[in-house]
Amino acid sequence: MREPAEQVDVVIVGAGIAGLSAAHRLHAAGVTTAVLEAAPAIGGRMSTEVVDGFRLDRIGPLLSTSYPELRRTPGLDALPLRTFAPGVLVHSEGRLHRAGEPQSGSSAAGRSARGALTAARALASAPRTHRLPGSGSRGRPLMASPLDQARLGRALGRLAATDVPRLLARPELTAAEALAASACGRMPQRAVDGFLRPLLAALLADPGLGTSSRVADLVLRGFARGRLCVPVGGAATLPTTLAAALPSGTVRTGVKAVEVSASAVRTAGHGEIRCRSVLLATGARQAAELLPGLRMPAFHPVTVLHHTAPERPLAEPALVLDAERRGPVAHTAVMSEVDPSRTPAGRALVTSVVHGPPPAETEVRAQLARLYGTSTAGWELLAVHHDPEAVPAMPPPHDLRRPVRVLSGLYVCGDHRDTSTVQGTLYSGARAARSVLTDLGVQAAAPSATTAA
Numbered sequence: 001m002r003e004p005a006e007q008v009d010v011v012i013v014g015a016g017i018a019g020l021s022a023a024h025r026l027h028a029a030g031v032t033t034a035v036l037e038a039a040p041a042i043g044g045r046m047s048t049e050v051v052d053g054f055r056l057d058r059i060g061p062l063l064s065t066s067y068p069e070l071r072r073t074p075g076l077d078a079l080p081l082r083t084f085a086p087g088v089l090v091h092s093e094g095r096l097h098r099a100g101e102p103q104s105g106s107s108a109a110g111r112s113a114r115g116a117l118t119a120a121r122a123l124a125s126a127p128r129t130h131r132l133p134g135s136g137s138r139g140r141p142l143m144a145s146p147l148d149q150a151r152l153g154r155a156l157g158r159l160a161a162t163d164v165p166r167l168l169a170r171p172e173l174t175a176a177e178a179l180a181a182s183a184c185g186r187m188p189q190r191a192v193d194g195f196l197r198p199l200l201a202a203l204l205a206d207p208g209l210g211t212s213s214r215v216a217d218l219v220l221r222g223f224a225r226g227r228l229c230v231p232v233g234g235a236a237t238l239p240t241t242l243a244a245a246l247p248s249g250t251v252r253t254g255v256k257a258v259e260v261s262a263s264a265v266r267t268a269g270h271g272e273i274r275c276r277s278v279l280l281a282t283g284a285r286q287a288a289e290l291l292p293g294l295r296m297p298a299f300h301p302v303t304v305l306h307h308t309a310p311e312r313p314l315a316e317p318a319l320v321l322d323a324e325r326r327g328p329v330a331h332t333a334v335m336s337e338v339d340p341s342r343t344p345a346g347r348a349l350v351t352s353v354v355h356g357p358p359p360a361e362t363e364v365r366a367q368l369a370r371l372y373g374t375s376t377a378g379w380e381l382l383a384v385h386h387d388p389e390a391v392p393a394m395p396p397p398h399d400l401r402r403p404v405r406v407l408s409g410l411y412v413c414g415d416h417r418d419t420s421t422v423q424g425t426l427y428s429g430a431r432a433a434r435s436v437l438t439d440l441g442v443q444a445a446a447p448s449a450t451t452a453a
Contacts, residue, residue, distance in 0.1 A: 015243065034275075057235040057385075068423070074245070088318065170217065176208065182196075199223070211394045255270050291412065310348070358386050
């Protein structure tokens, strides 16, 4: 007689952070779960490569301490994070200008809307400036006016204090159109070009800013209410932390699903697993291959370059933006200053992000030399990671709550169902888990009012 197929309550296909987030909620409700991952390691895009002692993120997205799902997802309550310096450093006219700096101590996760408003209004003070070697003075830089800072601070303060339903009731444009309208109104053009455009491009991985203005508002709101941050040890720490808190044997790597239905998953070389429900938690393309008919979004490509430098090019954990956009790099940071655990002792690690295919390294080095005000001739390129489908595009009209229930017993979640951020991905997993539990007739926790941002 043939050996009977394995039986669990729910099979989750994909061990990225959406699937692992859902697995935690299902397990907490007493539902037996198997998480299948085709790759040899978990995490999907949240992965980290180790090269000569350096921990290098493949496509490491920026997080924010204001993301509610970092606190609400079971298993992430103790996730170690390292924050960037408050605000960002914007390069313009040969100088680095600090912008978006909140009040000291007011950017902790979970602060009140009043605290967020106070922090955002603190942006009204004149920015601190880093003069780069040989920069000289070449005219009035972007974002140098205290008045511009004050007007920007008031705008971010209003955004930070606005509740989410009211925010989502605004007319939906592209982010670029919304910024153009702001520049024609109360927002100075210098603030738009010198701060908002490069910041949104960095947070959305969208240089053309064709993203829905509602998503852009949510992302800017999160920026105003928290601090940009990364997991200690690399992006892979987040999925690893989630997986470690699940029962042993729940997550199975090297197991590829080749066919799914509402009651079973057939795998390549590992037999069939029968179940009461199936949740697809893969990327958009893999989900569409297993469930033909699912809509495929467009994508924003991302390339991440990692260099090691003989000396620290910048002695603070700051995110550096190029307001003048004179080169392929959208943003860069000395990651060894942000998270020293990612590098061998005494070594500097510079991580730079390009929104597009891998550029010529000579172009990257020339731009980094200008941004950091130092020679890059002695820098060593450690790795180049490129993903042509790194971030699902979110043009208007964008549905912030794409259905996670295909039919009773068959569900889908991921960054292509909510917003293309870590917050949206985690929240998508939470939504799918609640839908599964509802159809199974299992008591679930009260739905969260969190909006994926």
